[in-house]
Amino acid sequence: MYGSETVTVNGIQIGYRIVGEGPPLILLHGGFGTVEMFGPNVDLLAEHVQVIGVDLQSHGRSPLTDRPMTFEAMADDIAGLIRKLGLERAAIMGFSLGGGVALRTGIQHPQIVERLVLVSTVFKREGWYPEMRAGMDAMGPEIGDVMRQTPMYEAYAAVAPDVDAWPILVQQVAEAVKADYDWSREIPGLSMPVMIVIGDADGVPPSHAVEFFELLGGGKHDAGFDRSGMTPHRLAILPGVTHYDINVVPQLSAAIVPFLDGTG
Numbered sequence: 001m002y003g004s005e006t007v008t009v010n011g012i013q014i015g016y017r018i019v020g021e022g023p024p025l026i027l028l029h030g031g032f033g034t035v036e037m038f039g040p041n042v043d044l045l046a047e048h049v050q051v052i053g054v055d056l057q058s059h060g061r062s063p064l065t066d067r068p069m070t071f072e073a074m075a076d077d078i079a080g081l082i083r084k085l086g087l088e089r090a091a092i093m094g095f096s097l098g099g100g101v102a103l104r105t106g107i108q109h110p111q112i113v114e115r116l117v118l119v120s121t122v123f124k125r126e127g128w129y130p131e132m133r134a135g136m137d138a139m140g141p142e143i144g145d146v147m148r149q150t151p152m153y154e155a156y157a158a159v160a161p162d163v164d165a166w167p168i169l170v171q172q173v174a175e176a177v178k179a180d181y182d183w184s185r186e187i188p189g190l191s192m193p194v195m196i197v198i199g200d201a202d203g204v205p206p207s208h209a210v211e212f213f214e215l216l217g218g219g220k221h222d223a224g225f226d227r228s229g230m231t232p233h234r235l236a237i238l239p240g241v242t243h244y245d246i247n248v249v250p251q252l253s254a255a256i257v258p259f260l261d262g263t264g
Contacts, residue, residue, distance in 0.1 A: 015055045016081065017052075018052050024049065024050050026054055026093070029053075029095060032152045034059060034159055037155065044254075054078065056098060059156070066168075074104070075108050083112070091113075091114045091260055099120060099121025106190055106194070110191045117197065117256050121204070132203040139174035140174065141167060153166065188217070196213055196233075196235050197235075197237075198237055199238050
């Protein structure tokens, strides 16, 4: 295991933590989180790849910046980090908010993305269940105090350079998740293998994951006995898993490791 570091990209500082050896995997947490949000999956993945757990703009180890938080800007940050680390290409795995950043990185910087793993990720805001969107729309400054009682704040406080920046992080995330988007026209053009992973009780309906998979060219017809009709993309729906535990269940890493090493 390596320690935590920070690097300056696009005029802001980004913190990251490296665990393990092997082909690089950029790991992106969900909103308000840190890389520790993945729980045991960090070490489970590090048995097969080098995990580079990145704390997104203003999150965790990354010092607060007053730059507006957008998926597109954070995708540019990830591309800049990959280059700063001297990597030619890397696989990227993102969860929820981090999944949106991973997806935008694949769209905006395909030349440096080896593979994409998108966990509980939508390609348009309307892809979330209505109650999920309503929760995002209702986010305001008051949730900052409420969330101080959660494990997400505890993880933030353990690594943040300035814990007093928490309310501003909450405000930035709230603004980012309220913005409307629809990237459906860009999905078919993704050039790297993509794996979509959701829980069967996720904040993303299975129908949206299937639509996402079909936009990539998957799920169109039978693959044939020789698998010649199979695309390089994968879809996994984990049973008995929600949006609030998919990041920590060992089923997650078990599902994606074969995709990362090209055997599944």
